[in-house]
Amino acid sequence: MNQINRVAIVGGTHGNEFTGAYLIKKFAQFPDLITRPSFETVTLLANPNAFAAGRRYVEKDLNRCFLKQDLQDPTLSSHEELQAKSIQHTLALSKRKQADFILDLHSSTANMGLTIILVNSHPLNLKLAAYLSQINPLVRVYRCSFKSIEENPFVNSLCESGFAIEVGPIAQGLLKAMLFQQTEELVYAVLDYLEQFNQGRIPLTNETLILYDHLSVVDYPKQPDGTIFGMIHPELQDKDYQALNPGYPMFLTFDDKIIVYEGASTVWPIFINEAAYYEKGIAMCFTQRQQINI
Amino acid sequence: MNQINRVAIVGGTHGNEFTGAYLIKKFAQFPDLITRPSFETVTLLANPNAFAAGRRYVEKDLNRCFLKQDLQDPTLSSHEELQAKSIQHTLALSKRKQADFILDLHSSTANMGLTIILVNSHPLNLKLAAYLSQINPLVRVYRCSFKSIEENPFVNSLCESGFAIEVGPIAQGLLKAMLFQQTEELVYAVLDYLEQFNQGRIPLTNETLILYDHLSVVDYPKQPDGTIFGMIHPELQDKDYQALNPGYPMFLTFDDKIIVYEGASTVWPIFINEAAYYEKGIAMCFTQRQQINI
Numbered sequence: 001m002n003q004i005n006r007v008a009i010v011g012g013t014h015g016n017e018f019t020g021a022y023l024i025k026k027f028a029q030f031p032d033l034i035t036r037p038s039f040e041t042v043t044l045l046a047n048p049n050a051f052a053a054g055r056r057y058v059e060k061d062l063n064r065c066f067l068k069q070d071l072q073d074p075t076l077s078s079h080e081e082l083q084a085k086s087i088q089h090t091l092a093l094s095k096r097k098q099a100d101f102i103l104d105l106h107s108s109t110a111n112m113g114l115t116i117i118l119v120n121s122h123p124l125n126l127k128l129a130a131y132l133s134q135i136n137p138l139v140r141v142y143r144c145s146f147k148s149i150e151e152n153p154f155v156n157s158l159c160e161s162g163f164a165i166e167v168g169p170i171a172q173g174l175l176k177a178m179l180f181q182q183t184e185e186l187v188y189a190v191l192d193y194l195e196q197f198n199q200g201r202i203p204l205t206n207e208t209l210i211l212y213d214h215l216s217v218v219d220y221p222k223q224p225d226g227t228i229f230g231m232i233h234p235e236l237q238d239k240d241y242q243a244l245n246p247g248y249p250m251f252l253t254f255d256d257k258i259i260v261y262e263g264a265s266t267v268w269p270i271f272i273n274e275a276a277y278y279e280k281g282i283a284m285c286f287t288q289r290q291q292i293n294i
Numbered sequence: 295m296n297q298i299n300r301v302a303i304v305g306g307t308h309g310n311e312f313t314g315a316y317l318i319k320k321f322a323q324f325p326d327l328i329t330r331p332s333f334e335t336v337t338l339l340a341n342p343n344a345f346a347a348g349r350r351y352v353e354k355d356l357n358r359c360f361l362k363q364d365l366q367d368p369t370l371s372s373h374e375e376l377q378a379k380s381i382q383h384t385l386a387l388s389k390r391k392q393a394d395f396i397l398d399l400h401s402s403t404a405n406m407g408l409t410i411i412l413v414n415s416h417p418l419n420l421k422l423a424a425y426l427s428q429i430n431p432l433v434r435v436y437r438c439s440f441k442s443i444e445e446n447p448f449v450n451s452l453c454e455s456g457f458a459i460e461v462g463p464i465a466q467g468l469l470k471a472m473l474f475q476q477t478e479e480l481v482y483a484v485l486d487y488l489e490q491f492n493q494g495r496i497p498l499t500n501e502t503l504i505l506y507d508h509l510s511v512v513d514y515p516k517q518p519d520g521t522i523f524g525m526i527h528p529e530l531q532d533k534d535y536q537a538l539n540p541g542y543p544m545f546l547t548f549d550d551k552i553i554v555y556e557g558a559s560t561v562w563p564i565f566i567n568e569a570a571y572y573e574k575g576i577a578m579c580f581t582q583r584q585q586i587n588i
Contacts (some may be wrong), residue, residue, distance in 0.1 A: 055349070060513045096499065109465040131391035171403040171465035175525040177546045227319070231469040252471045254320045262453070275467035279348065 002023050004161070006040045006233040008091050008099035009187060013063050013106065013155055014276070015050025019183055020105025020165075024186075036191050038198035042099070044090070046155065047083060054173050056276055063104075064153040084235040092158040092232060101161040103190055104154070105183065108168035109275045110284075114186055117121035117164040118143040118211075119156045125163055126294045127202065128193055135189060138182065140241055142166075142287060146216040169238065172275060209294050212241065212268055212287035221251050221259055221282045229254050232273045232283060240270045242287075251283070298455070298488050300334045302385050303481060305343050307400065308346025308570070310466035314399025314459075314475050320478075329445075330485050332492035336393070338384070340449065341377060346465050350570055354435045354505035359445040376411075386452040397484055398448070402462035403569040404578075405423040405532040408480055408511065409459040413450045419457055420588045421496065422487050424503040429483060434535055436564060436581060439508040457507065463532065466569060487557055503588050506535065506562055506581035513575045515545050515553055523548050526577060526578040534564045538582075545577070569572075 009027060011020030024043045026032045034041040045051060047062050058079040065084035069078055091099045106117075116129045117268040118141060133139040146152040149160075156162055167183050170176050196203060221230035225278070230253035243266050244250070251259040261267070271277060297350070303321060305314030318337045321328045328335040339345060341356050352373040359378035364370055385393045400411075410433060411424045427433040443454075450456055461477050464470050490497060515524035524547035531563040537560050538544070545553040555561070561580040565571060 022522070022548070030549070106333050109468055169465075171463075171569050172467065173572060174403055175522075176531060176567070177525040177528045178531070180525060228316070228469075231471040231474060234471045237470060237472070254316070255324070273468050274472070275465050278467060 003198055004039045004100045006042060006099050007101045007103065007191065007194060008042050008044055008159075008162075009034065009103050009105065010046050010155055011105040012048065012051045013104055014056045014061075015047050015052070015058075016056050017105075017107040018173060018175050019107045019167055019170065019180055021051050021166060022175055022182060023180065023187065024103060032042050034191060036195040038195055039100075041191065043099070044087070044147045046087060046104075047080065047283070049079060049083075056172070058128055061276075063155060064107075066155055066157045067153045068157070069152050070153070073083075075166050087155065088158055099139070099159050099162075101164055101194060102156055102159045103187065104156055106164050106166045107170045107172075107179070108166050108271065109171060110168050110271045110273055111240045112166045112270065113138045113140055113241070114182055115139075115166040115168075115270070116141045117153055117166055117294070119146055119152050119163065120160060122160050123294070124161050124197070126209060127205060128190065128293075129163070130294055131193055131203055132186065133209065134205055136182075137184070139186070140207060140212060141228040142212045143214065159228040186260055195252040196283040201284075205294075207270075207293055208291050209290055210289065212270060212289055214269060215286040217282045217285050218250070220271075220278075220283045221253050228257065228278070230257075233258060236269070236272060236284075238272070241268055243267075244269050244286075298333045298394045298492055300393050301395045301397065301488060302336050302338055302453075302456075303328065303397050303399070303451055304338045304340050304347045305399040306342065307340040307398055308350045308355075309341050309346070309352075310348055311399075311401040311462065312403045312467060312469050313461055313474055315339060315345050316469055317399060317474065317478060319480065321481075328481070328485060332489055333394075335401045335485065335486060336391070338381070340381060340398075341374065343373060343377075350466070355570075357400075357449060360449055360451045361447045362444050364447070364453070370380045381449065381453055386513070393453050393456075395488060396450055397456055397481065398450055398458040399481075400458050400460045401464045401473070402460050402565065403465060404462050404565045404567055405534045406460050406462040406564065407432045407434055407535070408476055409433075409462075409509060409564070411450075411460055413446050413448055413457065414443070416454050417588070418455050418491070420503060420586075421499060422484065423457070424499040424588055425487055426483055426499055427478065427503065430476075430521060432470075432526070433480070434506060435503060436506045437508065441513075444540040447585050467479055469549065474551055499588070501587055502585050504581075504583065504585055506583055507580050509561060509580040511576045511579050512544070512563075514577045515547050522572070524553065527552060530563070530566060530578075532566070534566050535562055537561075538563050538580075553554040 011024035060080040064079040233249040270285040305318035356374040527543035563578040
């Protein structure tokens with residue numbers, strides 16, 4: 001890739017994640033903030049119906065609707081499946097409007113700080129992630145484990161360049177000014193970087209990057225009928241990106257028993273106690289911390 | 295009132311306030327925890343459909359459906375209006391099951407600590423609130439401004455004795471072990487107090503109580519079309535129950551202007567940035583701090 005011609009900033013992919021949704025509203029009202037000389041910037045409120053209802057989704061999680069095979073399946077017609085096809089049409093299929101870089105803005109009830117979620121290892125994404133984590137120590141980089149673009153159900157599957165930004169902790173359905181401003185600054189830093197990229201003046205970064213690579217997910221303690229029977233242990237709450245060693249407490253059950261981490265080696269949990277993941281059976285995601293050369 | 299015969303612990307009045315809902319599940323499974331010699335304790339998951347959906351309500355806020363005139367209106371038939379009538383039947387109209395004391399468990403995204411919400415000034419409620427705030431410094435007492443029981447749309451309108459407990463900050467749709475345990479301890483303290491009340495041995499308390507009396511509500515900055523155009527100012531976020539003086543910042547608009555509090559005298563805001571109140575047009579509630587004799 002030699003030139004970025006169109007950047008899409010997407011928010012409200014989950015309708016109750018207000019930080020991204022209201023940033024989209026702000027940028028739409030004050031377009032100068034996201035205008036850069038060498039490319040066009042467009043904004044997209046991805047799931048306006050869910051946003052209006054103050055809910056993550058109307059029928060189905062939109063950010064799981066972008067599998068290539070699902071986008072091509074004419075029988076899939078829930079609100080979000082149709083919305084995904086419409087977004088694909090706008091951001092990927094239309095030659096005139098096709099985005100070269102997609103920045104998808106999310107928020108989490110977990111203590112995710114300012115997380116870059118990479119869905120691939122494209123050199124531009126890695127270098128930009130390294131740059132962002134260098135200018136802001138709150139930035140962390142999480143890499144999903146998709147083996148190919150076909151496996152990736154996120155909005156970001158529509159375009160090789162770009163990533164999601166996941167900020168937290170913040171409850172669903174509200175705005176926190178500090179996190180709003182930090183996310184906004186991150187968006188401007190991305191746009192400024194891409195502007196310099198287009199001008200052939202990529203900012204220098206360290207040659208290494210700390211990555212948190214996805215390993216596995218862990219469910220809550222449950223009763224045989226599937227009912228939750230415990231909570232994140234108080235000592236693990238908000239400890240996203242911190243080392244969890246064998247024997248450390250993970251859960252506290254409703255009958256006051258401690259469940260410890262019984263793995264063989266240290267992991268780095270993230271998305272600890274994300275509200276939207278209760279229904280997915282995910283209490284946290286384990287990652288492996290590693291330093292890579294870029 | 296000389297004797298409490300039946301205490302009702304209610305949770306999940308709002309389906310996405312998990313602390314109360316899962317405490318109800320815990321108590322239902324381990325009834326010994328809430329059993330006391332001199333009275334019967336019953337539990338009620340107030341809005342199971344909303345809880346199953348992980349939403350505050352299905353059609354309408356259940357905790358606004360208990361106005362006497364609405365309970366008597368046969369034309370009101372939304373899910374929550376019917377549910378309110380059913381709850382009234384169980385907890386108030388049935389001689390056999392009628393509750394003498396209702397404890398309704400709520401949670402908030404605002405930094406409410408452990409708040410007792412009084413809907414009247416019944417001496418037992420005041421004395422119990424004073425006792426609880428004495429044994430736990432996190433406990434605060436907020437008194438609503440209902441002039442009569444006819445004005446009160448809460449579950450607690452069904453019974454003169456009792457109150458709601460509002461704990462926070464916690465996002466909707468999740469559990470935080472520490473807050474779960476603090477709420478649980480508060481429930482046991484209420485039950486123990488009522489047991490001693492029945493035995494004629496009311497624990498001694500201070501003769502004064504700090505009350506936060508409801509004054510008014512404040513909406514977010516909005517555009518002419520009703521769209522939110524600002525957020526709680528970072529300096530006010532999480533400052534529930536702290537003095538807000540004239541000239542102090544309240545909001546930060548999307549075009550980075552600060553809106554200050556322009557009232558004539560100090561107020562004590564609570565429910566600052568409660569997610570469920572965005573749709574109600576409430577950014578916070580102003581209260582007046584006062585010390586009363588009990």
